[in-house]
Every structure is written in C-alpha cells, then in structure tokens.
Amino acid sequence: MSNAYAQRGVVVLTGAGISAESGLGTFRDVDGIWTKYPLEDLATPEGFARNPEFVQGFYNARRAQLKTSRPNAAHLALSELEAALQAAGRRFTLITQNVDHLHEQAGSQNVLHMHGELLKVRCEACRGVVRWPDDIGVRTPCPTCEAVGLMRPHVVWFGEMPLYMDEIETELARADLFVSIGTSGNVYPAAGFVQLARRAGARTLELNLEPSDGASFFDEARYGKASELVPDWASEIMRRL
Incomplete structure (x- = not known):
C-alpha cells in the first residue's frame, strides 16, 4: 500500500474480532455468553425495562471480566501507529x-466508542x-x-443511535x-463506513x-489473526513515514 495513502490521515474501525484474542467473546461465538440469552433481553431498552x-x-x-483481560498485539500496534502518525503531523x-x-x-x-463503554454508566434522569x-444495582x-434506580450501562443497545456519528463522518x-x-460488516451504520470513505477518495x-x-x-484485504496482521500492517505504514 503506497505511502501516498497515509499523507493526510488514517481512520481505523475495529470490531469484536480484535478483542477476541484477548478472551472477550463476540456475538458470533457459537457457544459464547452472548448466545445463551435472547439479545432482546440483554441489549434493548425494552429488555432493561422488563428486568x-x-x-x-x-x-x-462483563465488567468484571474486563479486569482480567489485557490488550493483545493488535491493540498495541494501533497505539504505536497513532503515536508515529501524530509525530509525523498526520491524523489518526x-x-x-x-x-x-x-x-x-x-x-x-x-x-x-460508537457503541458506548462498559466501564461507564449513565443516568436516565440527568443524562x-x-x-x-x-458493579451497579437497580437501587x-x-x-x-x-x-435512585435510573442508572444503566453506558452502552448502545439495539434500536438506539450510535454515538459520535457527526465526528465519525467528518473523519x-x-x-x-x-x-x-x-x-x-453486517451491522449498520458501521458497515457503511467503507463506502463513505471510498466516496471521499480514501483507499480502503x-x-x-x-x-x-x-x-x-x-480495495485490498488481508486475512488471518488480528494479532499478526495488524502489527505487520502498522509496521509497513511506520516504515514509510
């Protein structure tokens, strides 16, 4: 991938696949925690209101699980790339x-975090x-x-608007x-980001x-473990800065 494609800025979108190697389950895991209960009970405002x-x-x-999870090589590579691009005066x-x-x-x-953050909560009264x-309880x-009783996880549930959409479209x-x-690639609006980027002239x-x-x-695809692909790709970009 030519260095010309990193002259202005880089936008990276990550999904559950980058954290899977850190031991965090995804919606697609056949026997994962997210498949043990109906999503309408776990991840909708209506499910929260019912129970x-x-x-x-x-x-x-899930919050407790994060205490034992650690970044993998893919997370670390993105952090290093961000620092290198910023040092070169480019956006990330x-x-x-x-x-x-x-x-x-x-x-x-x-x-x-377009879908919110597990380590944050929000109040339905004062927002x-x-x-x-x-832990957080019903009281x-x-x-x-x-x-009292109006605190909820700061996560975007099905039927709710993702966060930071204006900033994302600008970037x-x-x-x-x-x-x-x-x-x-099947969850919108994130699935449409590649098309927005292409229309703006970005390489993808x-x-x-x-x-x-x-x-x-x-335009290009590489397949394999994120912990291997991402460090290799990030190193390529940093060598050309």
Missing part, C-alpha cells in the same frame, strides 16, 4: 464498535455519564443528581486511508479473520 436486575447482573459480569482516528477499554489500556488516545468500574443512586470525509479490523483495507459481508467494497 433491570437481570440486565445489570449480566453487564456486571480510531473508531471502535467494542465496549471494552483495551484500546485505551494499550495506549490509544483518539478513540471514539450524566460517569466512569464506573464496579444504585446517581453520583451526579442522586436519583471519514477527510481520511485518505480507511482500515476495517475484525468487523462482521480490510484486516479480518475471514472476509466480511462487505468485503467487496475494499
């Missing part, structure tokens, strides 16, 4: 569909968002407004390289374990 105690308990367990934006904090733990700075690494008071419009890592690359549903929209 908030069950939903809070599920996300408490990392958009993630993941709610884990492994990118930040690896050292990434400019991260847009305040706070960092929350521990947990909001630390900002003190409302896609001015990038000359868009890279999708470990995504299924898919790094994935296998072809995504949107593989045909990419």
